[in-house]
Amino acid sequence: MKFENLLIETVEGIAVVTVNRPQALNALNQQTLVELQGAFADLSNNEAVQVIILTGSGEKAFVAGADIAAMQPLSALDARQFAKLGHEVMGAIEKSPKPVIAAVNGFALGGGCELALACDIRLASEKARFGQPEVNLGVIPGFGGTQRLARLVGKGVALELLLTGDLIDAAEAYRIGLVNKVVPQAELLEAAKKMAARILSKGPCAVKLAKEAVRNGLEMDLDKANQYEADLFGLCFASSDQKEGMQAFLEKRTPRFQGN
Ligand code: DAK
16 A cells, blocks of 8 residues: 555564644544554554554644544535544554554654554654644544543543643643653654564564553453453463563573464
């Protein structure tokens, strides 16, 4: 697939996907969403890619939201279709078998914050700003923000952000658990790559199943979720990674995982 609004570079198993519409602070229009959908389908099926980093071009914005100019004239049915496409993209990221790290390099507002929320881990630069300012525009989040934000930071904090539309800085985002780590802007991509490389060195089957266990388990009650975890734990023992990982430990050497 050819991309107009995305840059994708893969080096040593780590794919960096950059949303590249700097003239609109990387806002998500229909085409960008379709491209993200295609990119994540490709990358999720590409065996050469093991970890994905998602970021925005330039120093100002990660993604400043859904594209307001494109949304303004939509009919109710078109808006529903647009929201459906956004949900599909966020779902594709969340369900990707590869870990996805958001490297938030600036404004992550509205749909941009929702995009970061769909990722597995969020690293932020000191310049990052987060918010769900949709209420300023007379709408509510349309790409899962009311749900994923509340699940991540809790109902009260999420509602404060959703009802006031206030923006928060990276330090506050870290304090409320919206981001995992804050680093200087110049070090952001390197920090994301370093974390990706750490994940890449682990047993690939286990990494994939751990993501699956957390994602699906959170939708279940605790008893069912623990049973599900036990099933996936058992499944690890069907992999050569488990044999190699434990053998390497016993032989006091670094494991050589095959990912099967
Ligand atoms: N969409 C389109 N263009 C945008 C944009 C956006 N979200 N954000 C910025 N831009 C454009 C600006 O219009 C401007 O374009 P020009 O005037 O140069 O042509 C350019 O990017 C630079 O922006 P500014 O001149 O405004 O830059 P400043 O530094 O002054 O301000 C800012 C930066 C990020 C504070 C400001 O641009 C801003 O407030 N942007 C809007 C942020 C925002 O409200 N984001 C949330 C968008 S709403 C749904 C589906 C989806 C959604 C909701 C419902 N359904 C279908 C139900 C999702 C909604 C959203 O994400």
